[in-house]
Amino acid sequence: MTGPTSPPHSAGAVRGASGRSRPAGTESGISRDADAPHAAVSSGAVRGVSEDGIDRFLAIPYAAPPVGERRFRPPAPPGAWDGERDASAFGATAPQAPYPPALAGYLPTVEVAGDDFLTVNVWTPADRGAEPLAVLVFVHGGALTRGSAALTAYDGASFARHGIVFVSVQYRLGQEGFAVLDDVPQNLGVLDQEAALRWVRREVAAFGGDPARITVMGHSAGANTLTALLALPHAAELFDRAILQSGPLVAHKRDKAARMTREIAKRLGVEPTRAGFDSVAPSELVQAHALISAGASPLGGGPSVALAVGGDAVPLNPLDALLAGAGRGIxxxxxxxxxxxxxxxxxxxxxxxxxxxxxxxxxxxxxxxxxxxxxxxxxxxxxxxxxxxxxxxxxxxxxxxxxxxxxxxxxxxxxxxxxxxxxxxxxxxxxxxxxxxxxxxxxxxxxxxxxxxxxxxxxxxxxxxxxxxxxxxxxxxxxxxxxxxxxxxxxxxxxxxxxxxxxxxxxxxxxxxxxxxxx
CATH class of the missing domain: 3.40.50.1820 (Alpha/Beta hydrolase fold, catalytic domain)
Incomplete structure (x- = not known):
């Protein structure tokens, strides 16, 4: 069950305990007039919104939409655009299903239709002064299958009020980001995050941020993926400090991590290959995952989406690499x-x-x-x-x-x-x-x-x-x-x-x- 379709507006909808929808990113009192804040990144100019002394620039692409020929492939650079891109509202969200009923009252889901969801959102003080500001990059959780940077809980204004440039990241989820297929790079969602962090290093100065003072913060699955990046030999190229909240420090052996992929392939009657999964719409993969997960017990150890050891993103079990000395300079x-x-x-x-x-x-x-x-x-x-x-x-x-x-x-x-x-x-x-x-x-x-x-x-x-x-x-x-x-x-x-x-x-x-x- 994939849940209701998002209403046809660019801000999408948030669904929680009440079952009602409310527009995301459409709060009252936000300026969208000629005085709106502007910035320029390598791909083009962006126009944001300003509220209570905080400038927000939302849904800026750090990579090209992962669809068509780019589906199940590493992230590609974003295309350039002409004119000024409207960055006043949250963009598309990665394909996902709402949480099951027992959790939906506590964990809402944001649904925004569209393919261009490899994006970042930036909050920065309107009065930034002359000195570059410290940067905090947040990666959301959601068991690698759910979540969005558009949740109200992740609003970066509270950090921007303290003189921090806050950036939130979206990445591929579920089988789109973590399928274990023989002819597909493993842990594409982690590669997305690496691309986003390299974007931040290159571009954050346009928003008043200091590219030499970047802290990453992840919660749950977001902390798990950041742990994998911390364990890489080149972690210091991506960030300077790390905050890891309630995230496992490990990845699974490939065969175990592939269980969900194999179950989905079997249910849909396709081969567990790029061609097989590319023949299935993202919504069908999401629905198959939801059906398989519905019969699993929290303590039963059934198939799940997980980081898989192997490939460029997670070459070793992260905890093993960290215990051996990886990331000790951070x-x-x-x-x-x-x-x-x-x-x-x-x-x-x-x-x-x-x-x-x-x-x-x-x-x-x-x-x-x-x-x-x-x-x-x-x-x-x-x-x-x-x-x-x-x-x-x-x-x-x-x-x-x-x-x-x-x-x-x-x-x-x-x-x-x-x-x-x-x-x-x-x-x-x-x-x-x-x-x-x-x-x-x-x-x-x-x-x-x-x-x-x-x-x-x-x-x-x-x-x-x-x-x-x-x-x-x-x-x-x-x-x-x-x-x-x-x-x-x-x-x-x-x-x-x-x-x-x-x-x-x-x-x-x-x-x-x-x-x-x-x-």
Whole structure:
């Protein structure tokens, strides 16, 4: 099921809990008169919009539309245009389906028809002064199958108000970006992001940005793809600092990553090749993926879209490369929420279907020592088996790899390692039993607690003091290279963000990590 068709206007529609649509990028009070801001990039001139001292330039192509002869091929340079391109509204979104009903109330979907979706959006102060400004490039999440830079949660005005040029990136999703086909480069969506970052290096000065001070920030799948770029030998050509929020640090072996591609090919009756998939419309690939995913359990390990090891974009498993020293010259701010699993297991009801036997069998299958489960139970005496299992899975996917990554960079013998800062978001939302679930920190990082997206997850009364603290720390890292708390060391300091605004914990809950398998 691909969801309703977008209304025929350039801004598209946002669909969320209410099922109603509202125009994206058509807020009132935005100037679109002759005084609109202008800029010139290599491909041509652009005209944006200005509001409350912030200039926005939306839907600027960094690559040519990935259709026709360019479908399932690496990104190609954008074509030049004559005259002045209208950059006043968000552009097309990558083909995707809305989230399933259990999640749609928390995670809205933006749908904008069109092929020209390899674009960036820029927010910059209208009064930029003479000195070039620090740059923050944001890559959205969505399990590599969903998401858009046009979501209200990702509005860059809050960063631009602090003197930062904010850039958000769109890239190919699902099978268009991550199909595993013998005659197609793997991880095309990552190659898209690399092309976007090279565009930023070349062009951001036109918007007042400093091409020598670029920080990347990714959430969830966006952090996963940025981890792959951080692990490349030429990562420093692309960015200077990195913020990785709640993203896996690994890619799958090719055969495992190809499972979804094989299932889709089988369902559609085509060969898993470029010719086979090129014979199928993008909407059909999206629909096939949605049907296959609908029968999968969050804990069942069914086929999914994932980074695949191999090729130019992900030549090695990123975590292996990082532990071996890749990316050590780049400062990193990294972390997760304390209850990531709750977004995936609570709304679907899966958390309540886990029994003690399920937990025991899952522990044995994953080779998790019994003492790890006992440590969780000691700390959470009222937790259900599903909550314990969800917490262990969170630790295996995120907390343990983050700790290993940070430890590898804090080794005293590594003289060239840049600092690493680790955080954990702990504030518990009162909405729907979500607690400190995956994505809950975004409204605080963007200082956007009043947006519809943030309210859907955290309710209308999220603590502003916490948003002030997190947003201030992220701004400080982008501008000055230091978020303001103790850098990682053998003491393992973690900045715990809660309603108190944040405090340091040293090696928190280490007994829950000790003994977890490293694969």
């Amino acid at each position: 400062p990193v701010l990294i972390g997760s929420t304390s209850e990531e699993y709750r977004l995936w297991l609570v709304p679907s009801g899966a958390v309540n279907r886990v029994t003690r036997l399920t937990l025991a069998l899952a522990r044995l299958a994953a080779r998790v020592p019994a003492r790890v489960v006992r440590a969780h139970r000691r700390r959470r005496s009222a937790a259900s088996p599903g909550e314990i299992l969800g917490q262990v899975v969170t630790d295996m996917l995120l907390r343990a790899p983050i700790t290993r990554f940070a430890d590898s960079r804090a080794d005293a013998a590594v003289a060239d390692a840049s600092p690493t800062w680790v955080y954990e978001f702990r504030w518990r939302s009162p909405v729907g039993g979500l607690g400190a679930a995956h994505g809950m920190e975004l409204g605080f990082v963007f200082d956007g607690l009043g947006t519809a997206d943030a309210i859907a997850l955290g309710g209308p009364d999220g603590p502003q003091a916490l948003a002030d603290a997190m947003h201030r720390a992220w701004v400080a890292f982008v501008v000055d290279g230091n978020p303001g708390w103790e850098a990682w060391s053998r003491r393992r300091p973690v900045q715990a963000f809660d309603a108190d605004g944040g405090h340091i914990d040293y090696a928190p809950r280490q007994d829950e990590l000790d003994g977890l398998p490293t694969r």
